[in-house]
Amino acid sequence: MSTDAPIASLADVADAHRRGATTVEATVRSCLERVDRRNDELNSFREVHHAEALAAASTLDERLARGDDVGPLAGVPVAVKDNIVTRAGTTCCGSRILEGYRSPFTATAVERLAAAGAIVIGKTNCDEFAMGSSSEHCAYGPVRNPWDPARVPGGSSGGSAAAVAGGQCPAALGSDTGGSVRQPAALCGVVGVKPSYGRVSRWGLVAFGSSLDQIGPFAASVADAARLLGVMAGPDERDSTCADVPVPDYLARLETPPDPLRIGVPRQYLGDGNDPAVSELIAGKIQLLREAGATIIDIDLPLTTHGIATYYVIAPAEASSNLARFDGIRYGRRAKTGPGDDLFDLYARSRAEGFGPEVKRRIMLGTYVLSAGYYDAYYVRALKVRRLIKNELDGAFAHCDAILGPTSPVPAFPLGERADPLTMYRCDVYTAITNIAGICGISVPAGTIETDGRRLPVGLHLQCPAFAEETMFRIARVCEQLG
Amino acid sequence: MSSPATIASTRLKIGLEIHVELATRSKMFTRTANVAHPDHFDAAPNTLVDPVVAALPGALPVLNRRAIEMSIMVGLALDCRIASFSKWDRKNYFYPDLPKGYQISQYDLPLCADGALTLPRPDGTVKRVGITRCHLEEDTGKLGHELPGGLHYDGSLVDLNRAGTPLLEIVTEPDLEDADDTVSFAKELRSICRFLGVTEGIMQRGHMRFEPNINVIIQTSDGHEYATPVVEVKNLNSFRAVKGAIDYERDRQVAAWREDGLVMGPGAKSTRGWDDTRGVTVLQREKEDAHDYRYFPDPDLVPVVVDDAWRETIAASIPELPMKRRARYVSEYGLSPADAVTLTDDPRLCDFYDTAVIATAAATPDLSGPAGLAVAKLLLNAGAKRANETDRAIHELGIGPEQVAQLIALREANEVGSTAADELFGHLCQTDEAARAVAEREGLLQVRDDDALDAWVDAAIAAQPQAADDFAAGKDAAAGRLVGEVMKRSQGKADAKAVRGKLEERLR
Numbered sequence: 001m002s003t004d005a006p007i008a009s010l011a012d013v014a015d016a017h018r019r020g021a022t023t024v025e026a027t028v029r030s031c032l033e034r035v036d037r038r039n040d041e042l043n044s045f046r047e048v049h050h051a052e053a054l055a056a057a058s059t060l061d062e063r064l065a066r067g068d069d070v071g072p073l074a075g076v077p078v079a080v081k082d083n084i085v086t087r088a089g090t091t092c093c094g095s096r097i098l099e100g101y102r103s104p105f106t107a108t109a110v111e112r113l114a115a116a117g118a119i120v121i122g123k124t125n126c127d128e129f130a131m132g133s134s135s136e137h138c139a140y141g142p143v144r145n146p147w148d149p150a151r152v153p154g155g156s157s158g159g160s161a162a163a164v165a166g167g168q169c170p171a172a173l174g175s176d177t178g179g180s181v182r183q184p185a186a187l188c189g190v191v192g193v194k195p196s197y198g199r200v201s202r203w204g205l206v207a208f209g210s211s212l213d214q215i216g217p218f219a220a221s222v223a224d225a226a227r228l229l230g231v232m233a234g235p236d237e238r239d240s241t242c243a244d245v246p247v248p249d250y251l252a253r254l255e256t257p258p259d260p261l262r263i264g265v266p267r268q269y270l271g272d273g274n275d276p277a278v279s280e281l282i283a284g285k286i287q288l289l290r291e292a293g294a295t296i297i298d299i300d301l302p303l304t305t306h307g308i309a310t311y312y313v314i315a316p317a318e319a320s321s322n323l324a325r326f327d328g329i330r331y332g333r334r335a336k337t338g339p340g341d342d343l344f345d346l347y348a349r350s351r352a353e354g355f356g357p358e359v360k361r362r363i364m365l366g367t368y369v370l371s372a373g374y375y376d377a378y379y380v381r382a383l384k385v386r387r388l389i390k391n392e393l394d395g396a397f398a399h400c401d402a403i404l405g406p407t408s409p410v411p412a413f414p415l416g417e418r419a420d421p422l423t424m425y426r427c428d429v430y431t432a433i434t435n436i437a438g439i440c441g442i443s444v445p446a447g448t449i450e451t452d453g454r455r456l457p458v459g460l461h462l463q464c465p466a467f468a469e470e471t472m473f474r475i476a477r478v479c480e481q482l483g
Numbered sequence: 484m485s486s487p488a489t490i491a492s493t494r495l496k497i498g499l500e501i502h503v504e505l506a507t508r509s510k511m512f513t514r515t516a517n518v519a520h521p522d523h524f525d526a527a528p529n530t531l532v533d534p535v536v537a538a539l540p541g542a543l544p545v546l547n548r549r550a551i552e553m554s555i556m557v558g559l560a561l562d563c564r565i566a567s568f569s570k571w572d573r574k575n576y577f578y579p580d581l582p583k584g585y586q587i588s589q590y591d592l593p594l595c596a597d598g599a600l601t602l603p604r605p606d607g608t609v610k611r612v613g614i615t616r617c618h619l620e621e622d623t624g625k626l627g628h629e630l631p632g633g634l635h636y637d638g639s640l641v642d643l644n645r646a647g648t649p650l651l652e653i654v655t656e657p658d659l660e661d662a663d664d665t666v667s668f669a670k671e672l673r674s675i676c677r678f679l680g681v682t683e684g685i686m687q688r689g690h691m692r693f694e695p696n697i698n699v700i701i702q703t704s705d706g707h708e709y710a711t712p713v714v715e716v717k718n719l720n721s722f723r724a725v726k727g728a729i730d731y732e733r734d735r736q737v738a739a740w741r742e743d744g745l746v747m748g749p750g751a752k753s754t755r756g757w758d759d760t761r762g763v764t765v766l767q768r769e770k771e772d773a774h775d776y777r778y779f780p781d782p783d784l785v786p787v788v789v790d791d792a793w794r795e796t797i798a799a800s801i802p803e804l805p806m807k808r809r810a811r812y813v814s815e816y817g818l819s820p821a822d823a824v825t826l827t828d829d830p831r832l833c834d835f836y837d838t839a840v841i842a843t844a845a846a847t848p849d850l851s852g853p854a855g856l857a858v859a860k861l862l863l864n865a866g867a868k869r870a871n872e873t874d875r876a877i878h879e880l881g882i883g884p885e886q887v888a889q890l891i892a893l894r895e896a897n898e899v900g901s902t903a904a905d906e907l908f909g910h911l912c913q914t915d916e917a918a919r920a921v922a923e924r925e926g927l928l929q930v931r932d933d934d935a936l937d938a939w940v941d942a943a944i945a946a947q948p949q950a951a952d953d954f955a956a957g958k959d960a961a962a963g964r965l966v967g968e969v970m971k972r973s974q975g976k977a978d979a980k981a982v983r984g985k986l987e988e989r990l991r
Binding site for chain 2: 211
């Protein structure tokens with residue numbers, strides 16, 4: 001693999017700081033060096049917070065020296081996707097319309113990581129407003145895959161995935177609306193989690209599809225991802241959709257596999273749509289699970305084939321409304337207007353200049369499906385299908401603890417290969433239903449396949465019922481250790 | 484086209500939409516202070532703004548439950564059905580006073596529906612006005628072209644202080660048929676809202692805005708009926724404007740119908756504004772061009788569930804409403820309807836009055852006549868006079884309800900005369916002391932002491948010999964001059980009845 005030497009676990013990093021084996025400053029310095037060394041090649045970071053990170057590190061070192069308990073992430077460097085607001089630096093969402101935008105507040109998820117001792121080292125590039133599956137639709141240039149810089153890292157959280165896979169940092173945050181954490185995790189060979197809807201506060205996550213969006217962690221291992229989520233999860237009075245559900249200790253029983261362990265494998269998940277090598281690799285993992293004592297259950301999820309269509313009605317509908325605030329009036333890009341131009345010109349020109357083509361496409365799609373005369377045929381119907389998909393998955397979970405399949409039908413593809421939007425949209429075929437149903441999902445590295453003479457990683461995808469993250473991590477831990 | 488038949492009669496058909504800015508402490512979806520709350524009426528532009536109000540990226544709305552409670556109070560007062568489940572919808576459109584590019588509102592599941600308000604008319608009949616629905620939404624900001632201080636600015640300025648103020652929209656059935664009933668309804672609704680404490684109801688500040696939907700049903704001599712196209716008059720913030728707009732529209736619509744014969748039909752509704760100085764309505768939008776607001780459920784908010792317990796708690800917090808109070812004052816206390824209206828104009832005055840009545844009844848259980856009448860007389864005479872002089876409200880003059888009761892007790896026992904009572908009222912506005920102590924100190928208690936009275940009577944007879952002779956000769960009218968003389972000498976403290984007795988003793 002083309003990445004740097006394996007990174008120590010987050011527990012080890014934090015522990016080394018606690019014991020005084022090394023300082024946070026030294027860790028952060030070396031992390032920043034790795035970021036700088038590879039960023040021209042990967043373009044994973046849009047902005048690196050050198051000064052802020054080093055200042056936070058020395059504060060933490062002082063506190064450690066005093067014997068303070070600085071939290072479970074003591075001195076762990078973390079990268080944050082550019083659609084999650086931070087008081088430090090800027091938040092641009094991969095878009096020209098927010099170029100240079102400074103948020104007066106920090107997202108709850110980031111605040112909680114920082115309160116647990118994590119150090120934010122910078123903002124990572126992503127598809128504009130998280131709309132894309134390749135991190136090519138970014139106003140600040142495409143992100144490249146550390147396994148092969150000619151290929152995409154997946155998206156939309158490609159910068160965060162590449163940063164962890166490329167050894168630039170041990171942990172990162174992304175956002176997942178239809179697969180935007182899990183698919184790049186799979187394509188970059190790292191762990192990526194989409195928490196249940198309502199598990200992590202969305203306060204500070206720039207909204208794309210509000211009923212689908214969740215912030216999720218990237219890490220090198222299941223244990224690290226579980227540790228990060230444990231810190232971020234839980235109710236937040238600033239987000240009314242954030243659930244008041246207790247957060248179990250995800251690490252306490254991580255090494256104890258559920259017993260019995262029932263894994264559902266939808267027959268739709270290993271079919272023609274996949275790269276055959278991907279199907280073969282996942283099938284091998286299923287066999288290993290069976291040998292390890294798991295019960296493999298063949299399940300049928302016929303409605304999941306409508307997941308993409310449903311997703312591409314609901315997500316753009318919400319996005320068309322969520323992105324209306326970018327109007328050039330209060331902040332962000334405002335087009336120059338001259339005499340004779342009216343308010344409409346100001347709106348139209350600011351948004352025409354500020355948004356990229358994929359964002360415009362989705363705003364138009366969303367506006368269309370919410371329009372009088374089309375609302376019932378598209379939006380209302382999509383909501384009905386959403387309910388049916390939820391029911392179908394609930395039915396499946398009556399028989400199994402997790403649903404397993406590939407995260408992505410294909411490994412990382414070359415930049416520019418999927419210029420056709422519909423081909424691109426198919427990247428989310430296995431991941432979008434997780435968001436549609438509000439359940440949780442995780443992508444775990446399953447090994448590599450050879451494509452065009454390159455070893456490329458493949459992700460194994462687990463989906464579990466809403467708020468069953470604890471079980472999901474334990475099963476993911478089993479999968480992580482399969483040969 | 485003009486109709487060949489002549490007009491036999493016309494009848495107005497009016498429905499009202501009323502926007503009430505709720506005076507919650509904080510805004511509807513964030514903790515920042517609400518400009519409709521009295522503490523923040525005069526906040527400088529854009530000082531009541533936070534990430535939610537300004538719609539910054541990543542900000543999310545969180546419901547202020549107090550706005551729901553206030554809306555339910557209004558709904559219950561209007562006899563509405565309260566929805567156990569309602570939700571939030573986004574109304575999407577672009578405008579600089581709308582930071583998010585959508586307004587959070589309630590589209591198909593309003594919080595309150597199917598109510599009515601029955602108004603008594605002066606002639607003893609009643610008018611029932613159906614309430615279609617009351618739904619909650621957030622107010623927008625304001626656009627202006629003036630800098631603070633009134634300087635002209637060449638461009639548009641946005642003030643977001645009002646953005647996110649909870650706004651209750653009340654929609655009536657088109658049950659109203661003239662301007663007077665409509666204004667009575669509007670006034671009664673304002674009064675109800677003020678008594679519920681959901682708004683200060685200051686019209687000039689836009690706390691309540693009225694939007695009548697008006698058309699005219701024209702009956703022709705040949706028995707046909709024609710309905711003129713509905714006109715919605717926007718944003719009226721005085722009762723005078725409501726009346727003016729309705730009366731103007733009646734004439735205008737009938738004249739327009741004579742001219743073009745246009746009747747109500749799909750797309751025929753237009754929007755007009757009210758020009759207060761010229762007293763005319765002005766066309767704003769020709770056709771209600773079915774603006775597509777792309778309503779859809781707001782995914783950032785959870786539905787509102789109102790269970791029985793919550794509804795009951797809210798219902799229990801509703802005070803006696805003004806209409807009921809007025810009826811009580813007239814039937815139980817014998818007040819004139821006009822005085823009852825005056826006392827229920829301001830909920831604080833009304834509460835002051837009620838408290839004073841209870842105190843008076845307790846202090847003087849054997850009062851001649853209802854305590855309510857005695858208190859009303861005192862407040863509307865001695866009180867109203869001082870309120871006028873000092874430009875304050877009667878309940879803010881400084882006198883307390885207990886002092887009112889004490890004053891009435893002294894007067895009832897004839898320990899103070901009517902002139903002294905008025906003067907005592909004035910003193911009590913300046914002090915918290917008991918009425919008797921103040922009356923004693925100020926020498927306002929009536930003097931019945933024989934020696935003192937005899938001295939004054941003697942002096943009066945000496946000073947007014949002609950009147951004394953007249954009175955002695957049997958002319959009763961002459962007593963007035965003699966009693967007046969005694970009062971002058973006693974500075975009003977002499978008991979007039981006792982003086983009269985002494986005059987009779989002495990001169991007859």
